[in-house]
Amino acid sequence: MSVLEVKNVSYIYGPKTPFRKVAVDDVSFSIEEGECVGLIGHTGSGKSTLIQQLNGLLRPTSGTVLLHGKDIWEQPKKIRSVRFQVGMVFQYPEYQLFEETVFKDIAFGPKNQKLSEPEIGERVMAAADFVGMDRNLLEKSPFELSGGEKRRAAIAGVIAMDPDVLILDEPTAGLDPMGRDMILGQIMEYHKKRRNTIVLVSHSMEDIAETADRILVMNQGKVAMFDQPAQVFAQGQELQAMGLQVPQVTRIMTMLREKGYPVPSGVFTLRQAVEALLPLLQKKGEGASHG
Numbered sequence: 001m002s003v004l005e006v007k008n009v010s011y012i013y014g015p016k017t018p019f020r021k022v023a024v025d026d027v028s029f030s031i032e033e034g035e036c037v038g039l040i041g042h043t044g045s046g047k048s049t050l051i052q053q054l055n056g057l058l059r060p061t062s063g064t065v066l067l068h069g070k071d072i073w074e075q076p077k078k079i080r081s082v083r084f085q086v087g088m089v090f091q092y093p094e095y096q097l098f099e100e101t102v103f104k105d106i107a108f109g110p111k112n113q114k115l116s117e118p119e120i121g122e123r124v125m126a127a128a129d130f131v132g133m134d135r136n137l138l139e140k141s142p143f144e145l146s147g148g149e150k151r152r153a154a155i156a157g158v159i160a161m162d163p164d165v166l167i168l169d170e171p172t173a174g175l176d177p178m179g180r181d182m183i184l185g186q187i188m189e190y191h192k193k194r195r196n197t198i199v200l201v202s203h204s205m206e207d208i209a210e211t212a213d214r215i216l217v218m219n220q221g222k223v224a225m226f227d228q229p230a231q232v233f234a235q236g237q238e239l240q241a242m243g244l245q246v247p248q249v250t251r252i253m254t255m256l257r258e259k260g261y262p263v264p265s266g267v268f269t270l271r272q273a274v275e276a277l278l279p280l281l282q283k284k285g286e287g288a289s290h291g
Helices: 047-054 076-085 102-112 117-130 135-139 147-159 177-194 205-211 229-233 236-241 248-258 270-290
Strands: 002-013 021-032 036-040 062-067 086-089 165-169 197-201 214-219 222-227
Touching (some): 036 205, 047 086, 047 165, 076 086, 102 117, 117 177, 147 177, 197 205, 205 248, 214 229, 222 229
Parallel strands (some): 086 165, 165 197
Antiparallel strands (some): 002 021, 214 222
């Protein structure tokens, strides 16, 4: 069953002005409950404008966004409650942190959900533990945190609201490889345990390949592709024409295939590459030992 449905949605910046720009152009798709959807597109493709319409931060110029089958703008005064169900972590988490302490920041959402103090405390602790945040940091100012800690605090603040849909805009941007793997691992662990729906916006094809059930490709304000990773990454030339790349490991496997090595197509994660290459290396090893 679809949790989010987008029907003929368009968004125009500066309508009726000389600066008019169509950022999202008659877009339709639906996202299933419990699915992890990767959202990719080059800068200016409309993906940021699109995600801000999924939780009512922007109201579509035309078209409808349905959450559990209901138009999120049916009662404009209640749009805030939609944001408890569709939580968003922005690309720059420092913009999302504003309270005196990390604890208060993570508690902000649950407090606005009118939960009791003990419930709020439980949610904060569970969310902090989930993102691997040291509890000693909870009484610190969020502005004393490192970049990776701020990212974790921002994600914890959204997780604490227990949303049905979690939207993450470039959650690993600017992190070192270790920090990137840690944040991504925690997001996927959360997804596995909670079985909620995740929309992951990323420039990293590797991140998307590792995590997404389906990939939504935006290009010039429109949906260019929406399919499983193998089908999307099989269209390397089309992606390249849109200014996107297939994962590095896919490019390497394609080069090996072109050089005559019997490697399969449709390899887009490191794990798949290892599984494909090990038998070949073993065969080569056996051949050498017989020789």
